[in-house]
Amino acid sequence: MSDVHGKGLSVVVPVKGRVPQLRRLLESLREAATACQEPVEVLVVDDSEPADAQAHRDNCAELRARYLRGPRHVGAKRNEGVRAAAHDLILFIDSDCLATPQLLQRHTKTLRDAGEGVGAVAGPTFVQGVQNAVFRVMARSKLLNSAFEWPAQASRVGWATTSNLAVRRDAFEAVGGFAPRPLTVVGGEDVDLGLRLTAAGHGIVCDADAVVVHDKSSIEHLGTVCRRLVTYGRSGQWLLDVHPHRGRPKLNRVSTLAATAVAGGVTAPVSGGAGLLLLPAVAAVLLAVDTKERLGDDAPTVRALAESVACAGLDWCFDLGEFIAAWQLGRPDRLFTGFGWTDDPAFVWDREPANRYGG
Structure with missing residues (x-):
């Protein structure tokens, strides 16, 4: 043509x-x-x-x-x-x-x-x-x-x-x-x-x-949402392969829980089993912090709290995608690295969005 x-x-x-x-x-x-x-x-x-x-x-x-x-x-x-x-x-x-x-x-x-x-x-x-x-x-x-x-x-x-x-x-x-x-x-x-x-x-x-x-x-449907978030997380790790300068330190929740589980298992024999409590304790703290962030300025009604807890848990699917892809790409060094989605001057905001990747 x-x-x-x-x-x-x-x-x-x-x-x-x-x-x-x-x-x-x-x-x-x-x-x-x-x-x-x-x-x-x-x-x-x-x-x-x-x-x-x-x-x-x-x-x-x-x-x-x-x-x-x-x-x-x-x-x-x-x-x-x-x-x-x-x-x-x-x-x-x-x-x-x-x-x-x-x-x-x-x-x-x-x-x-x-x-x-x-x-x-x-x-x-x-x-x-x-x-x-x-x-x-x-x-x-x-x-x-x-x-x-x-x-x-x-x-x-x-x-x-x-x-x-x-x-x-x-x-x-x-x-x-x-x-x-x-x-x-x-x-x-x-x-x-x-x-x-x-x-x-x-x-x-x-x-x-x-x-x-x-x-x-x-x-x-929850299943559709979870799959999309896992896919987005996996794509973020691929983006780090092609734009490595956009890597940013990140507290990946799934990586944190995996490391906590390993640490708890290792210390359990010498702590009388107390090490096994590390995982649920850390998970509870992370969930509480993320729930508060998603609740924002809303009154803490039962429905608002339930929705915020559910949202925090679902958003961890994104971290799961990052976790999976880091291993899939042979980059376990990136288990606590995220992609810098919007932190550059190419984004000129007329008003700061309520929801912004990494923000």
């Missing part, structure tokens, strides 16, 4: 399964395209099983999206979509999201109006407000969905989630696109891309009005 790409916006959507969710997204993108003053195309890159793949093909044909078969890793799917794209601006959005009516027009206008040194625009992603118990618990977390909302709280960021990120194609290609095979199938590739864009002088500005709505299914 030609190396010359026309003026317009190509929307790239990676997917596996999620047939109803993707159809809803395609419908929302079709509506948003009518408000955009530039040409728009939508590319779906899929590695679903045959039945779901056929459903995606049918929906793409009906809703005028291009269907592509792609690899397993999400970053590699997005790279495939960009290679096939016709336009000079690219919008990345996730298959379990919905575009708001002005999304495409906001991104194209903001990118066109941005000066030199801007390579991307990040918009906020707001999770649908289902008020079940899991939602209330995770609303207290600084790990699960906080990065989604940073573009509504900052004027510039050093990286942004690719649930809602528009990039100049030339900037994307200049830094080599997404890492095709990170440690996890999904997770961390968006952080890595943003950091490389920023380091290369292609800054990321924010447009608080370029809004995406995230499907509630990602936080409806």
Whole structure:
């Protein structure tokens, strides 16, 4: 295909399964395209099983999206979509999201109006407000969905989630696109891309009005939440491999409990078994400290305390992911090292977010 790409916006959507969710997204993108003053195309890159793949093909044909078969890793799917794209601006959005009516027009206008040194625009992603118990618990977390909302709280960021990120194609290609095979199938590739864009002088500005709505299914079940947090923790250790200068000392709760368990077992024979009490004692202290942090300024009602305790425990899944990946990558020296997610001047906050990684 030609190396010359026309003026317009190509929307790239990676997917596996999620047939109803993707159809809803395609419908929302079709509506948003009518408000955009530039040409728009939508590319779906899929590695679903045959039945779901056929459903995606049918929906793409009906809703005028291009269907592509792609690899397993999400970053590699997005790279495939960009290679096939016709336009000079690219919008990345996730298959379990919905575009708001002005999304495409906001991104194209903001990118066109941005000066030199801007390579991307990040918009906020707001999770649908289902008020079940899991939602209330995770609303207290600084790990699960906080990065989604940073573009509504900052004027510039050093990286942004690719649930809602528009990039100049030339900037994307200049830094080599997404890492095709990170440690996890999904997770961390968006952080890595943003950091490389920023380091290369292609800054990321924010447009608080370029809004995406995230499907509630990602936080409806505890099992889904735990898996996501473990994945995020594992991706943090991979990010330390590719951005080692961003390592920061961290009190990893799981590493602390593992070290305490070993120490308790070693001292138990000479302490008359008292060493075995170390683990529950340390766990209780850590849980109490984390619960207080998540309770914040709320009155300590039974429900607020229960939600804060549950949130603290669930957030330890992130630490579990870091713990697992440190061993998986052969880096036990990083059991007490975390990734510096936002502690650099590339993040310019209009208002300090309530929930910020590492904060």
